[in-house]
Amino acid sequence: MTGSRAGSVAAVDLGATSGRVMHARVGARTLELTEAARFANTPVRLWEGDRAALHWNVTGLFGHVLDGLAAVARSEPGLASIGVDSWAVDYSLLAGGRLVGEPYHYRDERTERGVSLVHGAVPPEELYREGGLQFLPFNSVYQLAVDRDSGDLDRSDGFLLIPDLLTYWLTGERVAERTNASTTALLAADGRWNDRLIERLGLRRDLFPPLVDAGTGVGRLLPSLDLGFDGDGPVVTAVGSHDTASAVVAVPMDPTRAAYISCGTWGLVGVELEHRVVSDAGRAANFTNEGGVDGRVRYLHNVMGLWLLSESLREWQRRGLPVTLESLLTEAAALPRPADLFDADDPRFLAPGDLPGRIAGWFAERGLRAPASPAGMVRVIIESLAEAFARTVRQAAELTGVPVETINIVGGGSRNALLCQATADRAGVPVVAGPVEATAIGNALVQARAVGFIEGDLETLRALVAATVPLTRYEPAGLRGAAGSASAAAASASAASASAASAPARGAH
Numbered sequence: 001m002t003g004s005r006a007g008s009v010a011a012v013d014l015g016a017t018s019g020r021v022m023h024a025r026v027g028a029r030t031l032e033l034t035e036a037a038r039f040a041n042t043p044v045r046l047w048e049g050d051r052a053a054l055h056w057n058v059t060g061l062f063g064h065v066l067d068g069l070a071a072v073a074r075s076e077p078g079l080a081s082i083g084v085d086s087w088a089v090d091y092s093l094l095a096g097g098r099l100v101g102e103p104y105h106y107r108d109e110r111t112e113r114g115v116s117l118v119h120g121a122v123p124p125e126e127l128y129r130e131g132g133l134q135f136l137p138f139n140s141v142y143q144l145a146v147d148r149d150s151g152d153l154d155r156s157d158g159f160l161l162i163p164d165l166l167t168y169w170l171t172g173e174r175v176a177e178r179t180n181a182s183t184t185a186l187l188a189a190d191g192r193w194n195d196r197l198i199e200r201l202g203l204r205r206d207l208f209p210p211l212v213d214a215g216t217g218v219g220r221l222l223p224s225l226d227l228g229f230d231g232d233g234p235v236v237t238a239v240g241s242h243d244t245a246s247a248v249v250a251v252p253m254d255p256t257r258a259a260y261i262s263c264g265t266w267g268l269v270g271v272e273l274e275h276r277v278v279s280d281a282g283r284a285a286n287f288t289n290e291g292g293v294d295g296r297v298r299y300l301h302n303v304m305g306l307w308l309l310s311e312s313l314r315e316w317q318r319r320g321l322p323v324t325l326e327s328l329l330t331e332a333a334a335l336p337r338p339a340d341l342f343d344a345d346d347p348r349f350l351a352p353g354d355l356p357g358r359i360a361g362w363f364a365e366r367g368l369r370a371p372a373s374p375a376g377m378v379r380v381i382i383e384s385l386a387e388a389f390a391r392t393v394r395q396a397a398e399l400t401g402v403p404v405e406t407i408n409i410v411g412g413g414s415r416n417a418l419l420c421q422a423t424a425d426r427a428g429v430p431v432v433a434g435p436v437e438a439t440a441i442g443n444a445l446v447q448a449r450a451v452g453f454i455e456g457d458l459e460t461l462r463a464l465v466a467a468t469v470p471l472t473r474y475e476p477a478g479l480r481g482a483a484g485s486a487s488a489a490a491a492s493a494s495a496a497s498a499s500a501a502s503a504p505a506r507g508a509h
Contacts, residue, residue, distance in 0.1 A: 021068025037068030114142030249442030263413025270300025
């Protein structure tokens with residue numbers, strides 16, 4: 001890596017439950033991140049006729065982002081670049097440059113109606129061949145079908161995915177960055193909008209903005225925002241705007257022999273490929289082909305992730321139980337490994353609410369006894385997630401031929417020692433945990449390369465991560481002896497327990 005000098009960029013990283021603005025200093029041998037702002041991402045219920053619909057408070061999020069960027073400007077007025085990433089699939093509709101309404105949340109129940117609308121026009125097998133995307137009932141294509149059916153598209157003149165919306169508000173420029181656009185199911189294999197599919201679905205092609213690659217300079221920060229930066233202000237650079245695309249940039253792996261898990265609200269489990277795999281076996285296993293930085297393909301499957309843990313904790317706290325994540329993980333690690341697990345991919349666990357009750361119901365339906373205590377429930381959640389992760393890694397290897405010798409876990413879940421150890425034990429291969437801040441790091445690295453602070457391909461960028469970020473390695477019990485697996489996790493549970501609170505939970509895909 002031969003970048004001429006280190007410099008500063010700002011990574012705006014929005015997760016499904018929280019967001020942050022990170023000030024990053026990056027150079028050939030430098031990778032330093034400082035948190036400038038952290039804020040909650042709390043959805044809102046808005047009454048719509050006969051129901052309370054779930055929306056994102058995206059205008060509130062933008063206000064927090066501006067506050068964070070102003071904080072960066074106070075310490076680094078000569079900032080070179082800003083990049084924005086967020087969760088996938090959700091979007092805004094515009095009319096005359098203004099929001100038609102606050103964007104819908106992917107967990108809103110309206111998305112269910114879109115599945116039949118789309119599959120009535122394009123069979124799911126064909127949809128998979130065209131877009132390569134796994135079936136999730138909230139994919140953008142299904143949401144757009146609902147908007148078409150309701151007439152909302154007729155009232156709109158633009159479509160922007162969430163990070164592209166914030167980029168528009170920062171620059172006045174409308175674009176669609178490819179990694180996130182790939183989660184709409186409306187990109188063709190050549191990375192362009194699939195005009196034929198858009199027409200068949202009765203969508204308006206003129207709504208969709210020009211596509212750009214990660215690393216493209218979109219425009220200068222609007223002077224009217226007056227955040228305190230010097231001169232013309234920083235450029236706003238398109239990054240891997242799907243948060244998982246940015247996270248995968250920062251996975252310190254050899255993609256020819258490793259799998260990754262970007263672990264937050266969702267666990268995105270897969271491998272990195274040069275080309276899409278759209279086999280019938282892949283569709284049956286519900287694997288997706290999503291765009292990666294530099295034209296790579298993220299071949300992965302969504303597992304429910306730490307949502308199961310965080311939503312269970314919220315339910316216990318709503319009941320008034322004096323529990324914390326730290327105490328529950330410590331207690332759970334001291335318990336024996338459960339004999340019975342539940343299916344972490346069961347769609348009943350998607351919606352907010354009483355997850356411990358739904359998990360107990362899953363066991364009861366099969367004549368099994370659910371854990372009676374919160375700690376017991378936490379242990380069965382961790383082990384069920386680890387089993388789902390291990391199973392999905394094996395499937396990814398079988399479907400692609402990638403020989404998985406190591407699993408890299410990044411994001412908030414990389415701090416959960418019990419989960420990392422259980423995944424290594426159940427997969428039978430070592431787990432390398434870290435970095436926690438993978439998404440913000442990947443976002444910053446793509447910006448730094450675009451403005452000339454560093455050079456090189458993804459492997460070069462990953463080498464910088466490996467050289468500058470502490471990593472933790474977990475050997476599977478079969479290699480180091482089964483005794484002590486739980487106790488080793490218990491010893492580090494306290495340090496691990498901040499996983500859900502310390503990083504923004506990742507969104508869909």
